[in-house]
Amino acid sequence: MxxxxxxxxxxxxxxxxxxxxxVATPTGAPAIELKGISKAFGTVQANKDISIxxxxxxxxxxxxxNGAGKSTLMSILYGFYKADAGEIWIKGKHTQIPxxxxxxxxxxxxxxxxxxxxxxxxxxxxxxxxxxxGALLRPSLNKARRELKRLAEEYELNVDPDExxxxxxxxxxxxxxxxxxxxxxxxxxxxxxxxxxxxPDEADHLFRILNHLKDEGKTIILITHKLREIxxxxxxxxxxxxxxxxxxxxxxxxxxxHLAELMVGRKxxxxxAKTKANPGRTVLEIENLKVRDEDGVERLRGINLxxxxxxxxxxxxxxxxxQSELLEVLGGFANGTGTIRLNGEELxxxxxxxxxxxxxxxxxAHVPEDRHHLGLILDFAAWENMVFGYHSxxxxxxxxxxxxxxxxxxxxxxxxxxxxxxxxxxxxxxKSFSGGNQQKIVxxxxxxxxxxxxxxxxxxxxVDIGAIEFIHKRIVELRDQGAAILLVSVELDEIRALSDRIxxxxxxxxxxxxxxxxxxxKELGLMMAGxxx
Amino acid sequence: MEKTPKWxxxxxxxxxxxxxxxxxSGIVVLxxxxxxxxxxxVMVDGSLGSPYGWGYTLYYATNFIFTGLxxxxxxxxxxxxxxxxxxxxxxxLGVALVLLMVPWPNWYLALIGAMIGGAVFGAAxxxxxxxxxxxxxxxxxxxxxxxxxIAASLLNYMLVNVLRPRGSMDPATxxxxxxxxxxxxxxxxxxxxxxxxxxxxxxxxxxxxVACFLVWGLIWRTRLGFAIRAFGRSEPAARYAGxxxxxIVMAAMLISGAxxxxxxxxxxxxxxxxxxxxxxxxxxFIGIAVALMGRNHPFGVxxxxxxxGFLYQGGGELALETSIPRELITVIQALVIxxxxxxxxxxxxxxxxxxxxxxxARKEA
Numbered sequence: 074m075x076x077x078x079x080x081x082x083x084x085x086x087x088x089x090x091x092x093x094x095x096v097a098t099p100t101g102a103p104a105i106e107l108k109g110i111s112k113a114f115g116t117v118q119a120n121k122d123i124s125i126x127x128x129x130x131x132x133x134x135x136x137x138x139n140g141a142g143k144s145t146l147m148s149i150l151y152g153f154y155k156a157d158a159g160e161i162w163i164k165g166k167h168t169q170i171p172x173x174x175x176x177x178x179x180x181x182x183x184x185x186x187x188x189x190x191x192x193x194x195x196x197x198x199x200x201x202x203x204x205x206x207g208a209l210l211r212p213s214l215n216k217a218r219r220e221l222k223r224l225a226e227e228y229e230l231n232v233d234p235d236e237x238x239x240x241x242x243x244x245x246x247x248x249x250x251x252x253x254x255x256x257x258x259x260x261x262x263x264x265x266x267x268x269x270x271x272x273p274d275e276a277d278h279l280f281r282i283l284n285h286l287k288d289e290g291k292t293i294i295l296i297t298h299k300l301r302e303i304x305x306x307x308x309x310x311x312x313x314x315x316x317x318x319x320x321x322x323x324x325x326x327x328x329x330x331h332l333a334e335l336m337v338g339r340k341x342x343x344x345x346a347k348t349k350a351n352p353g354r355t356v357l358e359i360e361n362l363k364v365r366d367e368d369g370v371e372r373l374r375g376i377n378l379x380x381x382x383x384x385x386x387x388x389x390x391x392x393x394x395x396q397s398e399l400l401e402v403l404g405g406f407a408n409g410t411g412t413i414r415l416n417g418e419e420l421x422x423x424x425x426x427x428x429x430x431x432x433x434x435x436x437x438a439h440v441p442e443d444r445h446h447l448g449l450i451l452d453f454a455a456w457e458n459m460v461f462g463y464h465s466x467x468x469x470x471x472x473x474x475x476x477x478x479x480x481x482x483x484x485x486x487x488x489x490x491x492x493x494x495x496x497x498x499x500x501x502x503x504k505s506f507s508g509g510n511q512q513k514i515v516x517x518x519x520x521x522x523x524x525x526x527x528x529x530x531x532x533x534x535x536v537d538i539g540a541i542e543f544i545h546k547r548i549v550e551l552r553d554q555g556a557a558i559l560l561v562s563v564e565l566d567e568i569r570a571l572s573d574r575i576x577x578x579x580x581x582x583x584x585x586x587x588x589x590x591x592x593x594x595k596e597l598g599l600m601m602a603g604x605x606x
Numbered sequence: 607m608e609k610t611p612k613w614x615x616x617x618x619x620x621x622x623x624x625x626x627x628x629x630x631s632g633i634v635v636l637x638x639x640x641x642x643x644x645x646x647x648v649m650v651d652g653s654l655g656s657p658y659g660w661g662y663t664l665y666y667a668t669n670f671i672f673t674g675l676x677x678x679x680x681x682x683x684x685x686x687x688x689x690x691x692x693x694x695x696x697x698x699l700g701v702a703l704v705l706l707m708v709p710w711p712n713w714y715l716a717l718i719g720a721m722i723g724g725a726v727f728g729a730a731x732x733x734x735x736x737x738x739x740x741x742x743x744x745x746x747x748x749x750x751x752x753x754x755x756i757a758a759s760l761l762n763y764m765l766v767n768v769l770r771p772r773g774s775m776d777p778a779t780x781x782x783x784x785x786x787x788x789x790x791x792x793x794x795x796x797x798x799x800x801x802x803x804x805x806x807x808x809x810x811x812x813x814x815x816v817a818c819f820l821v822w823g824l825i826w827r828t829r830l831g832f833a834i835r836a837f838g839r840s841e842p843a844a845r846y847a848g849x850x851x852x853x854i855v856m857a858a859m860l861i862s863g864a865x866x867x868x869x870x871x872x873x874x875x876x877x878x879x880x881x882x883x884x885x886x887x888x889x890x891f892i893g894i895a896v897a898l899m900g901r902n903h904p905f906g907v908x909x910x911x912x913x914x915g916f917l918y919q920g921g922g923e924l925a926l927e928t929s930i931p932r933e934l935i936t937v938i939q940a941l942v943i944x945x946x947x948x949x950x951x952x953x954x955x956x957x958x959x960x961x962x963x964x965x966x967a968r969k970e971a
Contacts (some may be wrong), residue, residue: 116887218705406845439846457832462847464832475827590859 078449080113104129104261104292105150112145112310119145121316123159127309132221132293133282134303134324137336138392138563143296147263147312152176157208163261163472177361179261182254186266195247197221197234201258215459216304217256224255229278230284236553243368246274258519260473262286263294268302270368282308298393300329300602312336330595330604333391345542347549350573352381354416356402356557357526362411362422364398364581371407372398374581380526380557385548387572387589388561390601395581396561397442400530403559404439405432416525433462440512442561449516451504455494456485458503459518492517493543509540516544520551527551530561545571579603614961615954616906619948620899622953624913627945631938642929652915652923654789658821659923661791661805665877666889667915668807671814673871674900674907675821676862682825683858684838689750690866690891693728694758697867698874699725699764702881705767705782715839716786717809720875721868724965727859728867731757740852746859754890765883788876805904810872814911817865818904824861826905835859835911866890892918894941898947910946 103126119142121166127133137143140448147404148154150161152170161168163179170176176183190199201213218234225231230247231300231448232241241249247267254262260367268276281292283306293599295307303310304324312335320335353524357380370438373395388396401407405420405427413420416433421427432439441447449458460481471477476556492513494506512532519527529548533541548571552558558602562568569589577600584600599605632642653663673690680687687693691787704723710716735749765777774780787807791801801807826833837854844851865947869889892914899913900906921935 372731404846405848428850429846433846433848441846446840446842448843450836452839453836461836461843464829464847470829475823476829476832478827 094602098214101129103127103162105294106162107146107150108160108162109579110156110161112150112154112156116253116294116318120156123313123318123322123464125311125318127292129164129260130287130290131308132287132295132306132309133350134305134307135294135296135313136298136300136310136332138298141313141336142267142316143313145294145316147183147294150176151181151263158465176398177257178580180259181261181263182251182257182259184247184254184262184267186269190249192239193237195235195237196232196241196252199238200234200253201247204257221356222258223250224252227289228255228282230255230282236307237544242275243270244272244278247271247275260290261292261294263298266298267295268299270370276302288489291528298391298532300391303332304329308345317542322427329604330598333598333602334594336391345545345549345570347571348553348555350384350552352384352573353555354382356382356416357559358412360412360413361403362399362409362413364395364402364407364409365386365432366398371562372581373402373501376411376581376583378576380559382525382555382557383552384573385552385558385560385571387568387575388578389568389597390558390563390576390578394561394578396578398581399578400439400528400559400561401443402528403432403437403528404441405429405437414482422511429462430465433522436525438522438524438526439528440515440519440530440532441528442534444511444515449503449511452502454500454502455489455506455514456482456499458486459485459499459516461518463518463522488517489514490519490546506535508535509537509544512536513540516547520547521552524556527556527559528556529558533559533562533564533567565597568599569594577601585602611961614957619950619953619957622829622957623945623950624942626953627938631941633680633759634934634937635930638930638934640928641930642671645924645928645930648917648924649920652927653773653920657791658802659919661801661807662919662922663915664791664811665806665808665872665915666918668811668814668868668872669889670892670896670911670914671818671908673866673890674896674911675817675893676866677893677897678900678902678907679821679834679865680827680858680861680862680905681897682831682838683834683854685736685739685855685858685862686747687732687859687862687866688747688748688894689732689753689863689890690893691886692750692754693731693863693866694869694886695754695757695761695892696731697724697728697767697870698881700724701760701869701870701874702779702782702950705786705875706779710783710786713786713788717778717788717813717871717875720786720871721813724867724870725864725876726867728870729864732859732866733856733865736856736863738882739859740855745907746855758884761885762883765881776882779880781880782875786875787879788871790876806877808872808876810876813868813871815908817868817916818908822904830857836875864892878943878951895939895943895947898943898950913942916937 095419103265105127107123107125110120123146127396135143145154149156150170152172152175161170168179170179181322190595191202197214197217206213206216221234230248230252231246232252238246239250262350267279271279287293295302297303299503307324310324310327310332312319313330314336317372359376359378362373362376363371366372369374376399378386390396398407402409402422406429408424409422411422413422415437445451450461453461463469464476469477469481486497489497489601493514502516532544532548536544541562548558560571572589574586575589575592575597576586577597579601584603584606596605626675635642668896669813673694676690676693677687678971698822700723704719705716706715708719710719735746735753735782736748737745739746765779769779770777771780772811790808791805792803824837833849833858834854836847837849837851872883878885896910896914898908900910917939924930924935925932
């Protein structure tokens with residue numbers, strides 16, 4: 074915690090320092106200045122006292138993991154959310170942004186990760202949508218056509234104005250979004266994870282466009298979790314972690330590994346009492362596993378891994394590099410190609426002959442990364458969650474028709490005592506428990522099945538310190554009983570403390586494997602950034 | 607966060623909503639120059655004031671219990687089944703075919719056969735939209751609504767071209783054999799003496815009550831119910847747990863359609879004794895309001911069905927005894943649906959805030 078505060082402070086000083094040196098044209102007031110922005114959703118503090126200055130005519134990167142609060146911050150700036158506290162200053166003026174119209178008139182344009190385009194309208198129609206000059210469309214369309222031609226020449230933003238959106242490639246659709254913002258006279262452009270859906274070529278083109286825009290004096294905020302993009306395109310970069318702005322630095326004065334460290338963060342040193350692993354037979358073999366997402370983007374690009382009984386394999390990496398997809402395929406609720414063998418038996422990856430139930434029956438237990446959306450049903454009582462996924466188990470049935478609710482409740486009571494879930498009340502809905510206690514419920518459910526293979530994603534995300542130690546102890550205990558464990562975490566310290574072997578994932582591939590005693594944070598950081606194999 | 611007591615959610619808010627609906631209805635009655643107090647008296651008298659009234663109120667309520675349960679079961683799987691009307695229509699066809707084609711020796715065997723016929727036909731009618739939703743992603747609201755129209759046309763065709771007795775001018779089936787007539791409340795021991803010969807309420811009312819218990823058991827006591835509720839609350843979590851979305855949507859909709867189809871044992875077998883055009887008379891749609899108001903809980907559905915039975919029967923009496931037009935009854939029903947269903951959240955927010963504020967104030971004091 075202490076370290077956190079120091080970096081934050083250092084970050085603020087860096088921000089407060091007179092306009093970063095590397096900035097191209099540091100003229101006068103910042104294009105955007107946020108002062109002490111805070112925003113909470115229920116008990117979750119998405120943004121904590123965030124201050125940032127973006128100088129005009131620069132590309133300013135905001136980097137952080139999924140869930141660090143980047144998008145929330147930008148949504149506040151664009152008027153989608155109202156901040157609980159803090160001020161927004163635009164071009165030196167204190168500005169209220171109650172809705173996106175206000176943001177647009179303040180000169181802010183936003184390109185969302187998921188485009189907001191009408192699929193069966195033409196490019197031109199999309200451009201003028203919401204910015205029509207009058208009841209008749211023709212004059213607006215003509216004006217937009219002229220303007221579009223000018224913008225295309227000026228910024229290498231070529232799109233056929235009469236093509237329908239659905240006929241365009243993703244990269245071209247994104248250009249339409251940028252054109253929309255420019256047509257509305259935006260001189261501050263926010264791009265949210267713009268390269269997530271692009272091919273490398275398209276991404277290169279996008280960055281050329283952004284540089285053109287910068288040369289013309291536009292200000293660009295680039296939100297991403299990809300270190301390489303930040304290093305290649307930005308002038309200044311701010312790092313966010315868990316809702317806080319941990320640092321703002323000149324890109325030329327930083328390095329990928331330093332940024333990775335700031336993003337992932339250090340925690341109090343984790344002490345896990347564990348003996349040396351005593352690996353037995355091979356439990357899990359993965360060969361050339363590939364997964365594509367709905368948009369056809371390859372998220373896993375040929376993964377090869379092995380895990381033996383009685384060892385913990387830790388997967389390190391910045392989140393969003395394919396770890397989630399790996400867990401989903403193994404857990405049986407996403408499809409892929411390649412080969413996965415469990416105890417020598419090949420698993421079905423097509424989803425036709427397998428699902429979460431059959432994976433469980435084969436001895437794979439799964440503590441998912443996102444316990445709120447996957448691991449638990451928040452409205453269900455603790456006892457219902459305690460058998461969720463195993464509810465067809467004969468042990469939980471009273472007879473052929475009816476579930477043994479009383480028996481399950483009693484079993485839950487015992488499990489809650491064993492796992493120190495507080496309060497130990499089986500009838501309380503899952504949403505009433507704290508993050509740590511929710512995770513203990515999931516963990517109790519999965520560990521007490523004595524699985525051959527345990528998949529664990531982010532076991533201690535949003536979990537208080539006391540529970541972290543407890544959860545780590547249980548995972549090591551399960552290993553010592555002879556289970557194979559696949560641990561995915563973005564907390565490098567957690568990976569290093571728990572793992573018997575560490576594999577680093579970057580961009581859907583395994584960059585390499587290391588023994589924890591033979592490596593250090595620096596090397597792992599470089600591997601996570603995709604710099605070193 | 608403070609929580610409001612449960613009784614506010616399940617009792618106070620529905621009752622307040624109902625009160626507002628009645629007050630506004632009263633104003634409407636006043637506007638057309640009638641006395642609202644007198645109107646209420648006629649409605650209560652006509653529906654609850656005599657065994658005769660009760661006989662009709664409970665008969666209507668039986669219809670609404672079945673269609674209300676149908677909507678509730680689908681709702682737990684987050685499927686909005688608007689097709690109760692069509693499924694009940696097809697259920698009627700199933701019941702009629704079973705009763706006309708098999709020479710049943712007595713009413714209770716006939717009832718078992720009719721229940722199977724009604725449930726199977728209702729479920730089959732729900733199965734097509736369910737399949738399209740589960741496999742193809744066609745929205746269930748759209749498809750079930752369209753299937754209501756198809757069901758009406760199908761019934762029309764069947765009655766006119768297939769089932770109409772030779773020589774009859776009436777688009778209806780022949781009368782069912784007397785052996786298949788269900789005992790009405792008048793025919794029953796103990797209570798029979800209170801009811802007149804003509805009351806339509808029959809043993810189906812008790813089947814509806816049994817159905818309430820079975821649905822409750824299904825949703826909260828069985829594996830399938832567990833999976834249905836899990837899927838309804840969180841589809842991603844259900845996928846993680848290995849619950850098949852296709853199976854759940856199909857199962858929930860088949861059960862839903864079967865329940866709607868069972869309604870035909872009441873209106874077709876128990877009352878009309880033959881199948882006529884538009885036999886369902888909108889009960890499928892009332893079921894949506896009943897399920898909404900009953901919070902998709904079988905007990906709530908039962909109570910809400912009684913209320914709508916009262917509105918239906920009382921409204922009929924109102925049209926008979928006063929110069930208030932029949933259409934106004936529809937307006938009153940619509941107001942009840944509007945306030946208990948659509949405007950439900952209007953009062954909820956302020957009332958919950960009031961109780962939370964009061965609880966906080968008490969804590970500080």
